[in-house]
Amino acid sequence: MNSSAGHGAGAPSPWVVRFGALLPAGAAVLDLACGRGRHARWLASRGCRVIAADRDADAVASLAGLDGVTGRVVDLESGAPWPWDAAAFDAVVVTNYLYRPAFDQLCALLRPGGVLIYETFMIGNAAFGKPSNPDFLLAPGELLARTADDFTVIAFEQGEVARPAPAMIQRICARKGGAPGRLPDASA
Ligand SMILES: C[S@@+](CC[C@H](N)C(=O)[O-])C[C@H]1O[C@@H](n2cnc3c(N)ncnc32)[C@H](O)[C@@H]1O
Structure with missing residues (x-):
């Protein structure tokens, strides 16, 4: 195990840990807007x-x-075009970042069967702090709507959370294409 996992960048999101478990060793993953890389390190x-x-x-x-x-x-x-080929990744992970104009470009980076793991703030978060700009806040059900045509949803949640800090968040794990595929093993 890489001893740097989880150090210096905060703990990985439980959502990413839950669905990152779907990814086999060797999977090609893009951690988009990675910050200091808490998820890159864990993956x-x-x-x-x-x-x-x-x-x-x-x-x-x-x-x-x-x-x-x-x-x-x-x-x-x-x-500018992003520096990755279409269908280059087995998974794309995005947390606490939203740039709507590039959402389709992001989805195109996944190969068929690839997994999108996305978690960020949604409308209502202004009551708790930042981000409060609607440009950075998902609308109710937005991740479901944006993946409706090309993905099979594995899990979706939206609402208020208490940890790691009170916030309104929305999160999805969805597989590109029509096949449901495997679920993470909760006992693993
Ligand atoms: C709130 S942090 C989230 C970091 C990480 N995903 C996490 O959850 O720990 C948002 C990140 O988005 C990055 N970011 C914002 N605008 C960006 C842009 N135009 N291009 C690339 N990264 C950007 C910031 O530099 C920052 O690291």
């Missing part, structure tokens, strides 16, 4: 090959030298 500790992308060069640099993690400094909102 790499499980044997995934992770590209961790963020515009914050210092955050990406914090991942240097980690087995299984390749950092990439990129502005995802510049309008």
Whole structure:
């Protein structure tokens, strides 16, 4: 196990841990807007090959030298094409980040059968703090609506959470394509 998992970047989200368990060792994963890479670290500790992308060069640099993690400094909102091929990934993980204009571009990065694991804030979060700008807050059911045509939903939740801090969040795990596929083993 990579001893850096979980260090220096906060604990991974339980949602990512729950559904990251679907990914076999060797899976190609993109941690989009990775920050200091709490999920990249955890996924790499499980044997995934992770590209961790963020515009914050210092955050990406914090991942240097980690087995299984390749950092990439990129502005995802510049309008330039993203530096990855369509269908390049077995999974894309996004947490606490939303840029609606690129949502379809994000989905195109997944191969058929690939897994989208997404968790971020939703409308109502302003009562708890930031983000409060509606541009950064999902509408009710939005992740379901955005994946309705091309994905099979494995799990979806939305509402208020108490941890790691009070917030209104929405989260989905969905598999690209029409086949339901395997669920994570809760006893593992
Ligand atoms: C709240 S942090 C979430 C980090 C990480 N996903 C997590 O949950 O720990 C949001 C991240 O989005 C990144 N970000 C914001 N705008 C971006 C952009 N235009 N391109 C790339 N990354 C961006 C920030 O640098 C920051 O690291």
